[in-house]
Amino acid sequence: MENTPHKLSYLSGTSNTPLLGITIGDQFDQTVAQYPNNDALIVYHQNIRWTYQQLQQEVDQCARAFMTIGLQKGDRIGIWAPNRYEWLVTQIATAKIGAILVNINPSYRVHELKYALNQSGCKMLITADQFKQSNYTQMLYELAPELNTCPAGQLKSKELPNLTTIIRLHSDDSPGMYPWQYFIDTFAEDTSAEALAVQQTGLAFDEPINIQYTSGTTGYPKGATLSHHNILNNGYFVARTMNFTDQDRLIIPVPLYHCFGMVMGNLGCITHGATMIYPSEGFEPDKVLQAAEQDKATAIYGVPTMFIAELEHPDFDKHNYGSLRTGIMAGSPCPIEVMKQVQSKMHMSEVQIAYGMTETSPVSTQTRVGTPLQKQVSTVGQIHPHLEVKVIDPETGKVVPVNTAGELCTRGYSVMLGYWNDEEKTRQAIDNARWMHTGDLATIDEDGYINIVGRIKDMIIRGGENVYPREIEEFLYTHPDISDVQVIGVPDKKYGEEIMAWVKLKEGKALTLEDIKEFCQGKIAHFKVPRYVKFTDEFPMTVTGKIRKVEMRKVSVQELGLESEKMETA
Template sequence: MVDARPHVTLPYSYCYGRSELGLSYIRLADLLSNRVQTDANKPAFVSEYENISKTYGELNDDVNRLAKGLIDLGLNRGDVVGLWSCNSYYWSQIQYACARLGLIQCSINPAYQADELNYVLRNAQVKALFMPGVGSKQQEFNKFGHGTTGKPKGAYLSHFTLGNLGICAFPMEMIVANYKYNVKLIVEAMNKHECTYLYGTPTMIIDILNYVETTGNTLPTLKGLVTGGSPVPKEMAYRVLKIIPNCTDVRVAYGATEAGSAGTISYQSDTLVNRLETVGHPLDHMETKIVDPGTGKTVLIGETGELLSRGHNQMIGYWRNEKSTQAAIDDKMWYKSGDLATMDEHGFIKIIGRTKELIIRGGENIYPREVEELLHKHPDILDAYVCGVPDVRLGEEVCAWIQLKDPNKKLTEAEIREFCKQRITYFKVPRYVLFVDSFPLTPAGKVKKFVMREQSCRILGLNEK
């Protein structure tokens, strides 16, 4: 019998996700077909705002009808089909229809404006574009993800990658509350349909917790949630247990579009501290190591370095962008995440921050995540993010963006600095504090730090150059 616990090669920060189960070599469309054979009458999808409810059998019938329509359009295997949409039943329908015909689905950020959309359509060579609601290594996804830096790159994913992430692995009912993000409608839909599990970014979870706490709503059927997509404050994770006590299975995941959207997570049986204060350990059959960004050598347990991963989750590459692909994946097929992390002797990983977000103030390294974690401990702060801004003398300074629980609360920059001075080294204390109502987010709920930096410079009158 195989030891199912992750294997760590001590004393180095390398971990492999061992498993008794093998990997699946099957197309997404076949996963759906197989599910229909056993669970045709079980609910698969509910779209509250569209007033749609579908069983697996009905979803499969809709997929077959759409696939026939795509054939009638003259689309052939390998052609690219664009999908420019927020949450919708038709999103899933299009996904499976493309998979069934061997078409490449290109998911496009629904927030894109005309010039951005034009760039993606041309770069991805889209043959047909769907806009629902809008006025083996067979290629499956060309996903222009909700990135947080610069020009979008299409991560080229396979059926093999997505099929082994558990899509259609067991029957479950997916609930879509509304076309665009609205916390009130999400909570109402969760209660109406007695949702048991929730997946969301930290920003979304914070909004839900704040809404539940201030309105007196409860989520009595919620058993667990998985959060990730951006740094998860420890205080937020523990707050879930306080505000929604029946939600006991809380876990933090880590991943990237380039890594199939998921790379690490803890087990339900892991300790509370490891489930809430780490991003877990590598998924089954995945390898993860922490390396020195300068030398590329694997660091010792507990040391900080860049997180690299390798395995079935990995993208084929960036669509029509060999230069970026070579920069992201080395000659031994390790994906370089750009995230700074540590690993303990059991393979549990903590994310420290982004290599590109590291603030260097007068020669001192400052990890924004550390300052953000501290700010979340302030009783009046709902959410907080930190970025570096230019400084003539020191090179960079720390700038904190803060969203208060009560917008009418009067809190000063001096009070925030004093709170920090008592708890962290002087050079990590924010030089600038901006009180905001919201943060620049991608549609997936990730904070765009580069936009924060640009806007901070403009607000504070700082010269980026």
């Protein structure tokens, strides 16, 4: 693939490899036919080792069970669980019947869960029992007490009006919910393989298949709606750029609810007949290191904080990493030293950096094998095949000259269909010429390498999680003693950025940092809870009355002594 240098900041990704014009279900069946005995899925914590043929049996049973209870093309099915085999089975089974999978962040609590289920109109939810500090079952009974008295599959809930069926990833009975295996065993046999094949044949690759919630600046998440074509091709070209074959074995410690896990990981492997390895439910560095040696992995995915935790683990030197070759670091800027150590100590000489956003399926740019080290550690690589990017002046909309910062925009097969049931927000993000406006500030150099230099929006990236200040501000406004609040990101060596709130209290009221943390506990996801709080009587303002968050960050960094936390990034 070539990049012709342009004087203007515009790139078009050419390729001799055509896009896949096929649905996810059909692509999966083709891969199974080609590589039936290849290892498809290894899940350490569930003791699963399945070939592609075995995985297909599980997927088809699940899809037939969905059809038996009346799920149809276009129906929304939510999944609220960490990394487990049932996640992958559900992902492919929903794609085979044309149902839309709604990814629900495992960190979500009651308030966020209710919003996602109702905004997407989920008919069914597949839920884990519990994970880390979250007891999912308990939260569901809190939201829908009607579960205590209704038969499974017949929920009529005041708070969750669309939801009828909950499947729990546990063997024990729970009132109003089906255990996973019971559901499959009971309903799969009532729909024939022929009926599933007919259903699958009736699908088109441009139809929506997935909704992923991305936090919104208005305080409510937006449901990026993605088609088979969007995510199947993106997974395919991410893995192809890494020179994947059916012999590759990829460790996926990143969450499946995110594009990094389910698209770049699962679909990247499925399009190549490669092996997916889930070392643990959530990220555990020692489990990644064990799996790398035990299963002779060739690649590892992660955000920089994960690679740092692996490199710093006390057992790091006890394992052999000779089989590793490549992998992807994405989600937030990568410190240069970390990149060098991953290449040398972890044997990942071909490790790559990728950049994108949920709304673009996700990847738009990626470094290549053979990219000069300096470009590897200072850019997010070159444009992906079949895509276009440009950098514009946010004020005028005109394309800027090379090496000039402006807003990065992406166009091509990867741009989402839109935000679910939100035409206004969709119009704000995707213009009439189908360019997705990323809100990121970037430059493009003479060689076509892209560098992300900042963010137009005030988004905070904490350990790979996108956090929007407005959402936390809206929540903290509900505290009876808080008069005004502004949330910013401050530098942090471990997570890249940490959450800080500037709080203005109501007359005569007093609060502490601990009070605010306690108020957030269990109400918003743990990674959104402020680590620092500054109590203030006023905020830095512009002449026109706009809050100067840049000034707030500067003051906070100084007051907290965080100058040394800023890292040199790749």
